[in-house]
Amino acid sequence: MCPSTLSPIAIPDAALPESARRLRTEVRAFLDEERARGTALGRPDSWLAGWDPGFSRRLAERGWVGMALPTEYGGAGRGFLERYVVIEELLAAGAPVSAHWVSDRQAGPSVLQHGTEEQRRFFLPRIAAGQCFFSIGMSEKSSGSDLASVHTRAERTSDGWRLTGTKMWTGGAHVNDYAIVLARTDEAEDKHTGLSQFIVDLRAPGVRIEPIRLMSGEHRFNAFHLDGVDVPDGMLLGRRGDGWKQVTGELAFERSGPERYLSTFPLLVSLLSELEHRSVTAGQLTQVGLLTARLHSVRRLSLGVAAALNAGASPDTQAALVKDLGTRLEGTLVDTVRSILPTRADPHATPGSHAELLAFALLHSPGYTLRGGTNEILRGIITRGLEQR
Amino acid sequence: MNTHTIDTDTPVISADAYDTAAFFTGSEAIAVVTNTTAPDAVPLPSPDASTAELLFAAQEAGRRAVPAPFTETALVARPLLRRAGLPVPDGPLSYAIAPELTIRYAHPAASPVGSAGCLGDDDTLLITGTLHRVPWARAAGAVVVLATAPSGPVLFTLDPDRAALTPGANLAGEPRDDLHLAPLEIPASRVRRIPRELLEEAEHRAALGRAALMAGAAERCVELTVAHTTARVQFGRPLSHFQAVKQEEARLIEEAALVRAAVQAAATPLDTGGPAAHFAVAAAKTQASASAAEIARIAHQLHGAIGITQLNPLHLATTRLWSWRDEDGDETDWALRLARSVTAATLWPALTTKP
Numbered sequence: 001m002c003p004s005t006l007s008p009i010a011i012p013d014a015a016l017p018e019s020a021r022r023l024r025t026e027v028r029a030f031l032d033e034e035r036a037r038g039t040a041l042g043r044p045d046s047w048l049a050g051w052d053p054g055f056s057r058r059l060a061e062r063g064w065v066g067m068a069l070p071t072e073y074g075g076a077g078r079g080f081l082e083r084y085v086v087i088e089e090l091l092a093a094g095a096p097v098s099a100h101w102v103s104d105r106q107a108g109p110s111v112l113q114h115g116t117e118e119q120r121r122f123f124l125p126r127i128a129a130g131q132c133f134f135s136i137g138m139s140e141k142s143s144g145s146d147l148a149s150v151h152t153r154a155e156r157t158s159d160g161w162r163l164t165g166t167k168m169w170t171g172g173a174h175v176n177d178y179a180i181v182l183a184r185t186d187e188a189e190d191k192h193t194g195l196s197q198f199i200v201d202l203r204a205p206g207v208r209i210e211p212i213r214l215m216s217g218e219h220r221f222n223a224f225h226l227d228g229v230d231v232p233d234g235m236l237l238g239r240r241g242d243g244w245k246q247v248t249g250e251l252a253f254e255r256s257g258p259e260r261y262l263s264t265f266p267l268l269v270s271l272l273s274e275l276e277h278r279s280v281t282a283g284q285l286t287q288v289g290l291l292t293a294r295l296h297s298v299r300r301l302s303l304g305v306a307a308a309l310n311a312g313a314s315p316d317t318q319a320a321l322v323k324d325l326g327t328r329l330e331g332t333l334v335d336t337v338r339s340i341l342p343t344r345a346d347p348h349a350t351p352g353s354h355a356e357l358l359a360f361a362l363l364h365s366p367g368y369t370l371r372g373g374t375n376e377i378l379r380g381i382i383t384r385g386l387e388q389r
Numbered sequence: 390m391n392t393h394t395i396d397t398d399t400p401v402i403s404a405d406a407y408d409t410a411a412f413f414t415g416s417e418a419i420a421v422v423t424n425t426t427a428p429d430a431v432p433l434p435s436p437d438a439s440t441a442e443l444l445f446a447a448q449e450a451g452r453r454a455v456p457a458p459f460t461e462t463a464l465v466a467r468p469l470l471r472r473a474g475l476p477v478p479d480g481p482l483s484y485a486i487a488p489e490l491t492i493r494y495a496h497p498a499a500s501p502v503g504s505a506g507c508l509g510d511d512d513t514l515l516i517t518g519t520l521h522r523v524p525w526a527r528a529a530g531a532v533v534v535l536a537t538a539p540s541g542p543v544l545f546t547l548d549p550d551r552a553a554l555t556p557g558a559n560l561a562g563e564p565r566d567d568l569h570l571a572p573l574e575i576p577a578s579r580v581r582r583i584p585r586e587l588l589e590e591a592e593h594r595a596a597l598g599r600a601a602l603m604a605g606a607a608e609r610c611v612e613l614t615v616a617h618t619t620a621r622v623q624f625g626r627p628l629s630h631f632q633a634v635k636q637e638e639a640r641l642i643e644e645a646a647l648v649r650a651a652v653q654a655a656a657t658p659l660d661t662g663g664p665a666a667h668f669a670v671a672a673a674k675t676q677a678s679a680s681a682a683e684i685a686r687i688a689h690q691l692h693g694a695i696g697i698t699q700l701n702p703l704h705l706a707t708t709r710l711w712s713w714r715d716e717d718g719d720e721t722d723w724a725l726r727l728a729r730s731v732t733a734a735t736l737w738p739a740l741t742t743k744p
């Protein structure tokens with residue numbers, strides 16, 4: 001290996017293990033079966049919009065949900081690089097993965113790292129079986145970028161906690177089983193202390209889910225009201241007061257994965273099949289090539305971060321960098337595809353047609369650079385990371 | 390006078406290689422660096438260095454704006470000569486991929502099939518034409534030329550002293566000289582017939598070497614810009630404390646990281662060859678060239694007026710980026726070749742295949 005003294009932003013070039021090659025072939029075969037079955041595939045943003053618990057369970061039967069979790073908790077113990085291969089295959093194929101998405105990516109690792117032994121034994125096998133789906137309850141009306149300002153309170157009761165407040169933009173809360181909720185347990189001078197995480201049963205009394213429709217008309221988001229919800233002691237996740245540390249620790253996982261540059265990839269594939277039926281100019285091809293080069297380059301960076309995570313490092317700056325680059329590319333891809341082959345975006349066109357996929361990707365496009373922390377905030381993290389060297 | 394150049398056999402690259410004045414004094418300035426004690430000198434790869442090591446050194450050369458034909462020698466000329474089975478001369482080398490040359494066999498009579506000499510067994514060539522913008526030609530001991538002879542692709546070495554040289558330079562002042570060959574005879578001992586794949590490999594090596602230099606120059610832009618925005622105070626605060634500055638600076642950092650990742654990803658495929666090499670190299674040069682404008686734009690914007698002067702070293706990096714993005718194929722050229730190699734069915738497999 002070359003020394004990495006050269007770069008202030010050195011992200012190693014990761015080679016995938018040989019086992020990943022075999023795994024990739026297996027996943028492709030599985031996806032071929034799913035296509036034959038007619039499961040909706042080839043759709044953009046399928047990790048937000050492709051909700052299909054049946055698909056999630058079939059995936060889990062192969063051992064591909066919670067696959068980085070240890071085997072003693074029902075996982076496959078295969079590490080982040082192999083998980084990476086599986087999820088990138090799923091997203092490139094536009095497979096409906098949103099049901100298990102958060103439990104696989106965040107809830108599982110988080111319970112494993114911070115949870116009690118009881119929590120691990122209860123949740124992890126269910127997550128890995130594709131039978132337990134999570135939402136993220138972080139944002140609030142006045143706490144978006146300034147997440148540490150959350151107002152949702154958790155008050156001590158005789159045998160647990162009572163949660164009061166309203167979370168916003170809670171994806172999937174209307175269909176999932178649990179939410180991980182960030183709440184204030186203690187008043188403190190510094191707003192980053194005194195926060196804690198709780199696992200909240202979405203069917204518990206006092207939970208009220210109110211739909212918020214996307215501009216496409218889809219119902220993915222909710223306002224998630226906690227009107228004095230009783231949460232038993234055993235559902236405090238991690239240590240009281242450590243909520244902020246726990247939340248930020250999850251972010252490198254959340255930010256640098258394939259979902260940060262592949263959300264609109266199926267649209268590019270759709271464009272290429274359209275072009276196969278036409279005579280193509282050099283100008284069109286050049287634009288395809290430019291997109292391809294950028295996708296390839298972003299993917300290599302993302303893989304490098306995955307390798308660093310796999311090795312136990314916490315590459316927060318690099319993860320933020322990948323997310324900003326990747327999510328901007330997701331949006332650029334939509335615009336470029338539109339300019340390569342001018343098409344009237346039509347949400348009512350035949351599902352799966354180019355016009356319909358374009359409409360879908362376009363209507364979702366403002367979200368790419370917002371979710372998981374806005375790009376403006378991420379860029380602050382990047383420059384700070386560099387100055388501190 | 391201090392010469393700021395490298396001898397590719399000397400085990401270091403000069404670290405303080407930023408004085409461009411040396412470029413214009415001719416070939417004697419492209420001499421050997423004797424001062425190898427610079428504090429941040431890095432070792433030059435040994436002759437059996439891997440492609441990854443050579444690319445890493447090329448990035449370093451690009452970062453330091455080393456005024457010498459480093460990639461030309463180490464990443465292109467030497468490996469090609471070795472592949473073709475020709476001796477590898479010491480010292481700086483260069484290359485030219487020149488399909489436009491007119492080539493005849495010097496002894497057509499020796500051929501059983503007429504004046505084209507397709508089956509001639511004496512490969513002594515007669516070359517006419519001009520090699521355009523040969524990098525560092527005035528300083529190179531030999532130029533490795535790839536061209537098309539009547540029998541197909543050939544590789545031969547040319548002594549630049551035997552050509553008429555018109556000096557030229559790119560935006561950064563790096564020598565790009567024209568070599569005029571008014572029928573020049575190249576003895577058969579310096580000529581090899583080569584398979585078409587070697588021609589393709591030559592293009593790949595040239596493009597990837599150039600992209601690696603660009604990755605280094607991009608890093609330099611990042612370093613200089615971060616140093617500048619943390620040191621310079623306006624409105625009572627360092628520039629780096631302003632949101633608007635952070636936003637731009639982060640994009641610069643990202644773009645540089647992207648180029649670097651693309652270059653690194655091509656090291657292994659380059660050795661393996663085939664479609665994977667084509668994909669990875671085309672992606673790397675496309676990305677490097679496509680990123681150059683944004684990198685230079687942001688670095689200059691954040692430097693303010695000082696950055697457009699020769700007082701500040703930034704220009705050494707940005708003028709190179711602007712030059713190198715066009716050399717050995719620009720982003721349009723490589724993007725087109727990249728796109729031609731994929732279809733709806735092969736795009737994803739191509740993105741995920743890496744030997």
Ligand SMILES: Cc1cc2nc3c(=O)[nH]c(=O)nc-3n(C[C@H](O)[C@H](O)[C@H](O)COP(=O)(O)OP(=O)(O)OC[C@H]3O[C@@H](n4cnc5c(N)ncnc54)[C@H](O)[C@@H]3O)c2cc1C
Nearest residue numbers: 136137138139144145169170171367370371372373374376
């Ligand atoms: C598709 C989607 C899914 C989501 N899913 C969930 C979910 O499941 N659970 C959940 O909890 N949340 C979710 N969110 C919420 C998401 O995390 C927030 O939208 C995000 O953190 C931004 O907060 P905000 O929308 O309140 O914008 P604001 O914080 O109000 O920001 C508005 C604009 O101002 C900029 N800005 C703000 N502060 C600064 C600053 N200091 N410097 C520079 N610029 C600044 C921002 O970058 C942005 O451009 C989701 C969002 C989207 C779009």
